[in-house]
Structures are given as structure tokens and as C-alpha cells.
Amino acid sequence: MNRPRAPLMPLDDALAQLLAQAQPLAEVEQVSTFDADSRVLAQDLVSALQVPAHDNSAMDGYALRCADLARPAEGASLPVSQRVAAGSPALPLQPGTAARIFTGAPIPLGADAVVMQEDCEVQPDQSIRVLRPPQPGQWLRRAGEDVAKDAVVLSKGERLTPASTALAASIGMDQLPVARRPRVALFSTGDELVMPGEVAPQNMRPGAIYNSNRFFLRALLQRLGCVVTDYGIVPDQRAATEHALRDASQAHDLILTSGGVSVGEEDHVKPAVQALGQLNLWQIAIKPGKPFAYGRVGGAHFIGLPGNPVSSYITFLLLVRPFLLSLQGATQLVPQAMALPAHFAWPRADQRREFLRVRRNAAGGLDLFANQSSGVLTSAAWGDGVVDNPPGQTIAHGDMVRFISLAELQA
């Protein structure tokens, strides 16, 4: 603490250094396609078929040959020569006739368009009169339109969504190869921490606070597909701390703590990690945030987050989330910011890059949460996004700013 203030590390440098350590997990799991939502695909998916397999109808109606409508006088009708349901084969279309057809049913050979049933009139003799003549190709879904045979439909490293698991199902995949779940050991530090439910609010001793970081950390880790072992609050002795860390390192990919990584000397975790492995303490040029630790304990990664709730929350989203996605081999690690208008002013620039908690309003702009203190978790619960504000930047009402959706940062 007699040192001059060290230069802070830019966030992008910290992220690059951290990701350089994130060797993707080698193991691949086969999971049911029903259970693959949010997992990261471990291999390219190549289609063994084309989708649709055959030209088929996009509507309930009548399949016909457009030329047959041009020939007779207007208002002439076409007899219905067959009926084709989805899943049943079609016969070639007899010239001068129409085929009753339903959505998804194969197009009879010789037909070149489908007319919606709403655009047809059924005559007393059950033939049809076409009220709106079609263009060739109308309401046809072409074979291979969705997926060509041998095409890569989903690439290794994609994080699966409900739509992409369904796309995999549409080419016949009932199992999918995904990266295995990262195993994370979660520690909390701080003598002041009390678990909710253990002591009633009116009985809290002076200086005690409820542990809240552990709640968002567990929820966020689960959303990222991790298996979490919660080690609770780190014991207040050096030997016990080392024992717990060594134990955790043997069956986990990552040991994650919040608190205990600032320059202050009241921390038990830091010297224990240093004794067992190695530890780098970074001061990152972000607000909220700043203190951050990365190291190793045996075969496990070690990451220490700041103890302030909002600092811990934001630092997790900006650094730990991409790290955990990268362990799973994901290719897209950071959600894309969007330019939206600030409906607030931020007249005091900070030397650090700031992540301001904001909420979109009905007018399409961003409102600022009044208290941007790093202790105030309310801002993170109230907000639906953050503004990524560059160092030294003030914001005037109406300025376009970089908005990142919390739903995307928490997905």
C-alpha cells in the first residue's frame, strides 16, 4: 500500500488473458435432443437428408397445373382427381384436373402451384373454380428448401436454443453431442456473512449482512450449464481454507469465490491459493468491478470476484460467463450491444469503463437507476440492461449509447 497506484488493466485485455487460459473441456456427452437446450454443440451437425424431402404444399387447398387454368374460358372449373394428405403419397396429376391437398402433403408430379382453399369455389359437381389464378410455384415448399443434403445445419461451438434443437430433430437427430457441463466449486468469503434463514432480521448482530452473492452466482452458473458444488462460507482459518481448496480442486474445473481478492489484508483465500498454486491479482478498469483474481489450484482454475454485490454480479457477467462458455467450446461469448438513446444525463465521466444499470422505457429510450453504487443490488434487479460507457465519457440526454440486454447477458 506504499506503492504508487498501479495502472488498471483494460477489460478487453483481462478478458483476452482469461480466455487464453480456458482450454475447452475434452469430454463430449451425448444427450437427448430434448435435453440439449442451452448446451454447446461439440461437433458440426451434417444433414443426411434434405428438408423438406419432397416438394410439398404450404397450404390447405388444391394443387394444379397453371397452364390448365389459362386454357379454358374464365370461370371454367377443374375436376378434383385425387386427394393427398400429409404423409401419404401422391399420384401424378391427370392433365386438366386439380388435386385436393393439405399442408405438408407431397405435390403430385405435374402440378406446379397450390391454390388456397379460400381462393376456390366448389361447384355442385364437386369440381373447383379458381377465383384467384396462381403464379407457378405458388404455395409450394421446395425439396431441400430448409436444409440441403450434406449441409452443415449447426456448427460446432453453437450454443443450442429451442429452435436449434428442433432444427436438429428435423434432420432426424434424437441425440446430440455437447460439451460436458463444467463443474464449479463455489466459495463465499467474509466473516460478516450470514445465510438467510439462519438468523432472523431482528437478531442480526451489528455488522452482519446476509449472503446474497451466492444466490445470483448459483443461478447464473446453472443457466450456463454448470454443475455447482456449494462449499458455503470459507472457514476462518488458513489450514482449513487450504484443505477445502485442495479438496475442491480435485473434482472441479473452476473454483469460484466472491470477496477476498482486494488489496486488503483481511483475506484468507488469497494466501491459501498462493500456497497451493498460483494467483494473479488484477485491477480491472471497470466500474463497478476492479479487483479480480485468476489463478490455479492443482488442476482447477481459480477465479476470485469482488465482494461488493453489484461488482461481483457485473464482473461475473463480463468475465466469468465468457470463460465458462469458452470452457464448453462456445464460439459466441459476448452478447452484442445495441445503440439506443439515453433518456438521462451522466455528467461525471469516470476514468474507468462503466456499466450503468438502466431500463428501457416505453418511448424506446433508456432510464438510469438513480443509485449506481456498487453496493446497491436493487439496481441490478430493477434494470433490464447495462450501458457500456467508455472511460472518460459523459452522456447527455438523447445521446446514443451502447445497451447490453441483461436477458442476453444472463442467458
Place this chain on the structure above:
Amino acid sequence: MNRPRAPLMPLDDALAQLLAQAQPLAEVEQVSTFDADSRVLAQDLVSALQVPAHDNSAMDGYALRCADLARPAEGASLPVSQRVAAGSPALPLQPGTAARIFTGAPIPLGADAVVMQEDCEVQPDQSIRVLRPPQPGQWLRRAGEDVAKDAVVLSKGERLTPASTALAASIGMDQLPVARRPRVALFSTGDELVMPGEVAPQNMRPGAIYNSNRFFLRALLQRLGCVVTDYGIVPDQRAATEHALRDASQAHDLILTSGGVSVGEEDHVKPAVQALGQLNLWQIAIKPGKPFAYGRVGGAHFIGLPGNPVSSYITFLLLVRPFLLSLQGATQLVPQAMALPAHFAWPRADQRREFLRVRRNAAGGLDLFANQSSGVLTSAAWGDGVVDNPPGQTIAHGDMVRFISLAELQA
């Protein structure tokens, strides 16, 4: 099918009619705060304490009285009279001294600022010299700054997030009252459907397609907190269909099908629902989408989605998702659109409101998926959002359009 084309129902009218049927579920569950992520809060949460409970330090450093620095000659030092760790009580500050203090530790009575340790120099006699004199209030976190006593910290109807469960924990809540999970019975219809894994791609009979809708429907229902019973593909006989529907209606809040709700006559579900309860068939003025059914079977709601994959997917997100959130008493049902620039042209306006699948590009604009056919599920897997384009509207390159994030629509 001899009728003139019926006027289509605007999406907002359909949503309003649907939500008018969504009486919130009466039952409330108490769940561990650790398990409350994504659930809907059933009661206001009122804080029995203030957070922080006491003024405390936002930094590791020294607590002092600013006036004591003004008095001595510049460079004079303050002896350190006590040491206050987080979770331990502080003595009143002796005038003319500083207290060593750590993040989260209570501020000694009489101190009015904290100086970061990086801004202090420890002297040979262990007193400190302050390099950057503080303003009163610097690095103090005020009692009640995050949460005032008796304040409503989270309101009934909020959908909980990692941050809001942590906020609840910070006021001592280890259990939270949430709406019970909706029970949903899922049916698929269509003789052409084959489950992936049952038949290999090379052995698929002509006209057969793999069931894909069931995959995104199950994943989306689970994301919305529902308990899903998958009834598989509806039997191809009227009596068996009625039996399955009646069975499902007895233990479910919602029976959901995809396929079988268009005007075509090849559907087994429609007449069965009409025989057992009631059914309204809507034609909604959206693309993809349009056919939609809402009805009742016994005590259960019935919703029928279109069978085209993208139509089914979009209709679920725009109508079924708000319906299921509303059953849980949620107050925010629809994510907010954002104005972003189209980096594509859409020269052909449609009479229906369109939901175009797009993806944000590195330049901050939106790229369009080339094939917007409703059969092409690739568009939904590729996209990261949709453009909500009004009826009759063309789009020129550079126009600002309404973007809705798929991550938010799928949360």
C-alpha cells in the same frame, strides 16, 4: 370453403382475448430462494431491515474525520487507533486518528470518510499520510442506501432473475412465495410425423417428416417454468383422440397442440375438442402464423398452434408465452422492441404484420435471413431476433425497424 375470405384478426386483439381467459392460478408455492430463478413472485416482498444495516466502508483503507486533515500542515500524518474488519463492531473514532478499515466494515462513530489504501502512505511509525484528501462521505455506503426498512423490494408479479433472488436473500429471505408451475399437456398431430431416432433418415417413407415442433415447444415450456406431460402424436381415431384429450384435461392447466387447426378437413383434434368442450378458430393477421385455436376441454385451456414449424414457433412466442406468464400472475408479458437500422431491403409489403427473422451484425445493423418461408426452421435457429414489421410496410436499407431479441422472447 365457399365462404368469402374472413377478415383476419389483428395480433393485439387476439392477445387481448387470450389474456382475458388467463385467470391466474390460485395456488402459491414456497420455494427455496436458491430455486426461485425464473419463477413469478406471488406476493410483494417487504423488507424487515435496512440494507446496509449500518454505514459501512466501500473500500479497503482508512476511516477518518475530514476536519482532522484540514488542521495539520500538509503531509502530516494520523496515527491508526483501531482496526475494523467486516462483521466486527467499531469503537468511536478517537479525534485526530484514523481507523484501519476493510470493505463492508462498519464506519466508526465520528468518521465521515474513507480513504482508499492506495491513496495513503504508511509511515515508519505506522501512522498514515493521506496523499489525496477526501471529501466528506467519500467511500461511505450509507445505512439503508440499498433497501429502506418496510420498503417493497420486489413486487407481486415480478419474474425473478438471478439478481432479484439475490436481492431477496439480502433482506434475509431464504424462501420465496411463487406461483405454482403451470401443467401443460403437449400433443402433436399429423400422420406424416415420425420421431427422430425411430426411423433412420435413409428409411423415411415418402411424405414422412421428423417431428421438430415438439422439441422447441418442450424447451420453451420448460424455460417458462411449466411442467410438461408429452402425450406424443395424437392417435389417428376420433374416439382415442377424445379419450386422450379428456384424460389430459383432468390434470393440466393447458392442452397444447401444434397442427390440426387450419381450415382443412384432415384434422382429428378439432372435432374432438368441439365435442368435449368448445373451440374458437382464429385467423390472425401475422406472418408467419395465421391459424390459431383457443378453447376449453373440461377445466383445461386448449390452444392449437399451426403445424408449420416457424409459424408454430412464432405464434408460441407471441401468444402462448404471454398466456403462460399471465397464468402465473406475471405483470410483464411481452419484451420491449428496440429501434435498430435494417441492413437489408424488404420491398414487398404484406397485408399481415410480419415477424422477419434477422440477426444483428457487427456494424450494429440487422441482417435478414434470405429464406423467410414459414417452413424453414433454419431461419429461427440462425436469427437472434425478429423484426416486428407493420402490415403494408416496406423496408428500405437503413430504415429504423422494431427489433425484438429472441433471447428475451425465449427467456
